[in-house]
Amino acid sequence: MSTFFRAFVLMVIVLQSVQLSGCGFRLRGSADYPMKQVFIESVSAPRMAYVLTRELQNANLTIAESKNNAEVIVILSHEILDRRTLSVSSFTGKLEEVELNYRIHLSAKKATGEVLIEPQLISLLRDYQFEETAVLAKADEEIMLGEELFREALVQIMRRLQMLRVG
Template identity: 35%
Template sequence: MTLSLKRRQLLVGSAALAASALLAGCGFRLRGPQPLAFATLHIGISEYAELGAILRRQVATSGTTTVVEDAAQAEARLQILSNQREREILSLTGSGKVREYQLTQRIRFRLIDRNGQEMIPPTNLLARREYTFNDEAVLGKSEEESLLFRDMQSDLVSQIMRRLAAYRRPS
């Protein structure tokens, strides 16, 4: 009985070791802050705007880049060309009341160097979410909409950060 238990523990241990070796060998890495290719960055949106604050926080966690407020001192400038939020009716009930909404957030940005040369050309990012609406729970559905917009914005900021991290200087 104890021999069988030891064999089972040995098999489980070697299976775990093999799985971790496979994950390490394939280049798997937990998502985390990624280094950016420039030391200083100017973000062209107010630090008091929700999007500006989130972007500044994400850049600060990269560990390699400092956000500067003076665009002339920055190695790169992130320009937010547009940030739009929309809500449209997706479906109606038989009595003509709204059943579902579709929320959309679009961000258009570009990255330029201190000489005005494009490092990342104007890029459009889009996030969509749908939710059901209920006239009897207007306050709750309003809060749900706010949470969905916050989630979309977080997703779009993550996409921007991945694009910034993927940029490599031309040789």
């Protein structure tokens, strides 16, 4: 490789680094949250509450034992994963396409009662083709898509908590 080509490649890398740093880009690392103590209240959302608790602890937040000790109270409710038929073959009458819908309600408030996140629905959809000849594989695909929807909802909740104005 010629010296000119190496210098050119190095210059391109440096310019890209400068551009990325100038636009606010940064690598994923530990997330910053505007609070230190959180209480998670779950109303029919036990799985999300458990995983969110674990993720927040990994981010060095303290999970409060009671609402009174928390800076922020996160309320999760009505966690549901629905399966719906999207299409059926007009010739055979057999299932062809399925839709998965993961939904959870989220709200947050201070211990004083001040609302930080108005009650809102997080709803995520995925659909897939169903093949009768690969029932086991499609069942596994449905499980994987359900997990993907759950993880995506978790990330959305965590981002919304990062954006709170607690102070």
